[in-house]
Amino acid sequence: MASRQVTWKDVREKIHVEILDGVYAPGDKLPRDMDIAANLNCARTTVQRAMRDLAERGIVERRRKGGTRVRADPVTRATLDIPDTRKEVEAKGATYGYQLVRKSLALAPRSVIAAFGLSEPEKMLRVEALHMADNRPYIFEDRWVSTNTVPELLDIDLATQSANEWLIHNRPYSRFDLRFYAETADASMAELLDTRLGDALLVIERTTWIGNAPITTLKATTCPGYQLRTGV
């Protein structure tokens, strides 16, 4: 006797295996939570918890009254953690270095205005800086900061502290947006990253807002060989 209680992970596993085994094919409707609960001899809340997890993973879709069904178009849903660059470098056991390349105040180009979803062009702070690992260039960032949202940053000495670190600690964002693509190193990037002209570089673009107010948008050009990974 004394078989342990059915946990929501047990339920999730059971349903997942049934989906993997083809008991329920993509698009198929699953039984109601209540029926599954009765079947597995547990509470509906337990099934609900399991189902929510499967839904969050993109394995099933749930709709009120409509019931639960296996996603017709299975997606690979991955969680990606992009750490602070300093932390990332230090986690590799390297020494982190930071260098301000340029700082200017100018009318933001249309691409920046578009990334923020603004309609009117406006003056913003542009910060170009280099992150280094063991004195070798690691990531070059070209950043635009909304001076309307973050006027204080104008008074910060960005030669000492990276704009990113200041922002993280003083103006955390509530919403963001990410884009990844590959780009060829032009002459100036090759020089900055100490690499060869024409090298393929992974670029990470990130835009952040606090509420609806734009904070910053940045284009991080990584050094050759840089890889982005996801566990799980």
Added chain:
Amino acid sequence: MASRQVTWKDVREKIHVEILDGVYAPGDKLPRDMDIAANLNCARTTVQRAMRDLAERGIVERRRKGGTRVRADPVTRATLDIPDTRKEVEAKGATYGYQLVRKSLALAPRSVIAAFGLSEPEKMLRVEALHMADNRPYIFEDRWVSTNTVPELLDIDLATQSANEWLIHNRPYSRFDLRFYAETADASMAELLDTRLGDALLVIERTTWIGNAPITTLKATTCPGYQLRTGV
């Protein structure tokens, strides 16, 4: 009167704002769920739900008995959906095309064995294929499939159906692993993707398992200009 009940999203929002406002700084300990619940006049389960969400987003960390604290090293945690290539192309309003380039049976190279975490080299099925959008090359995939785990694939006509689609419908995976990086187009890739030698291309590598059994590992080289995006 009749102020609606406090929902877990209300609680999450409130705590999140307090963190954003610096009421709780990175590393700081938050009150116990029970105290927050008493404070906001709701049940502990409601606070628990809110806290779990914040923890899943990488904003706070929770430990039994240790309590809840704001993550010391804030990360940008993003969810990335990588759709089936056919679906992706069709979602753009283009016509999907598929073309088998080569199929062979060979001893998998060390990189593949390593990706799977295997110790012994083994013979696997290699499938090279091209995905097209409106008759233009879109993604080239170089795939290795474990014939131990998926012997049936040997009998499938891969000129008609892509290995990916067959696998998705017949051998769903339970675990996977993703890597992104940039690569320069060499002569053969330039020809396959109908682009120029030296172009920077975004590469997506994916390895999948069912339980601990390796299914497939693939290197998807995307056409120039390809972008990977995440909402929220």
Added chain:
DNA sequence: AATAATATTATGTAGTTACATATTCTTCTG
């Protein structure tokens, strides 16, 4: 004072009940 055993405690989870909400399904109406 170091180590092991024990108590304490904050979060995690399951059950139950009750009601909210978003759809879908049905029925009524023109």
Added chain:
DNA sequence: CAGAAGAATATGTAACTACATAATATTATT
């Protein structure tokens, strides 16, 4: 038969209770 109004229903959420679990803190032991 089309469209609107209303009923039915599966999932979503909240409260409350009870207990499980994993750390941490305390006490006992050598």
